[in-house]
Amino acid sequence: MVYLVEHFYSIQGEGRYTGTPSLFFRFGGCNMKCEGFGCIESAPDGTKVLGCDTVYAVNREHFLQNWIPVNNAKELLNILNLYDLPKKVDIVLTGGEPLIYANEAIFVEFLEGLHADGHRITFETNGSLSVDFERYPIYKECIFALSVKLSNSNESFSKRVRGDIINTIATNAKEAFFKFSIDANSIDLGLEEEILEISLHAPDCDIYCMPLGGTKEEVEANTEPLIEFCKSKGYNFSDRLHIRIWDQNRGV
Numbered sequence: 001m002v003y004l005v006e007h008f009y010s011i012q013g014e015g016r017y018t019g020t021p022s023l024f025f026r027f028g029g030c031n032m033k034c035e036g037f038g039c040i041e042s043a044p045d046g047t048k049v050l051g052c053d054t055v056y057a058v059n060r061e062h063f064l065q066n067w068i069p070v071n072n073a074k075e076l077l078n079i080l081n082l083y084d085l086p087k088k089v090d091i092v093l094t095g096g097e098p099l100i101y102a103n104e105a106i107f108v109e110f111l112e113g114l115h116a117d118g119h120r121i122t123f124e125t126n127g128s129l130s131v132d133f134e135r136y137p138i139y140k141e142c143i144f145a146l147s148v149k150l151s152n153s154n155e156s157f158s159k160r161v162r163g164d165i166i167n168t169i170a171t172n173a174k175e176a177f178f179k180f181s182i183d184a185n186s187i188d189l190g191l192e193e194e195i196l197e198i199s200l201h202a203p204d205c206d207i208y209c210m211p212l213g214g215t216k217e218e219v220e221a222n223t224e225p226l227i228e229f230c231k232s233k234g235y236n237f238s239d240r241l242h243i244r245i246w247d248q249n250r251g252v
Contacts, residue, residue: 002101003028003067004076005057006250009083012092013242015145015179015208017122022090023083025076028067030058030097032126036154037181039214052153053214056250057096073109088117094124102131102139111138124179125169128162133172143175146205150194152186152212163201170202177205179238183212184225192233208238216247 005026012020034052041055042048043062049055056063070076091114101107114121115138127146131139146169149160170176178199182191199207209230211222219240230237 002070007079022092024092027095027098029100032155034153073106076110077113091119092122099125099129115141127166130165144169144173145179147179166201178207180209181212184222187229208236210238219243
């Protein structure tokens with residue numbers, strides 16, 4: 001079984017394919033909490049839950065009742081029929097952390113069905129969970145946006161940076177690139193060294209830096225300092241276009 005939190009048709013708001021019309025599948029569950037990002041979401045029982053800007057797709061304890069259990073791949077593939085989509089529209093799998101389901105038969109069959117229909121598939125992943133490219137060659141046809149977490153997530157280094165896994169993904173995937181979330185207060189706290197250390201595990205991957213934030217106000221506050229950081233280091237700046245336009249992170 002896999003858990004689906006939401007699906008929506010929008011534009012890709014981040015990374016290499018910003019602006020591309022995409023159908024998003026947000027899956028529930030994650031192997032990290034990233035409480036350092038400081039986003040707070042109200043659970044259905046009123047509890048204030050601290051985490052990343054998609055904590056509602058991360059925290060199983062407080063949000064499971066809103067997640068949709070899926071028992072077969074056809075249920076996921078049929079979602080495409082709910083939308084008036086262009087042919088071969090991009091599919092983005094996000095979370096939470098979608099790779100917690102990487103070995104699930106339902107999930108693999110879903111990917112194979114998407115690929116057979118000609119869709120470009122992108123994973124938005126924290127890059128800490130292994131993928132068996134030999135057992136499941138469908139992953140070699142996918143793009144991986146490696147959103148490896150930095151120290152501003154408050155996760156331990158050994159948990160958030162798995163060099164062997166990063167290298168395996170970058171080596172075997174159809175495409176891979178790094179995508180880091182950065183706030184203005186953390187720019188001068190050694191982030192350049194962190195990024196350099198992480199990127200050594202996949203030196204051919206492009207680096208995109210995004211302003212941290214779950215609201216338009218937070219994203220805008222972090223944008224200009226981050227642009228200057230990118231200019232000085234030669235990194236690519238990536239907006240978070242969906243938040244800047246709609247001032248929210250759900251369903252957009």
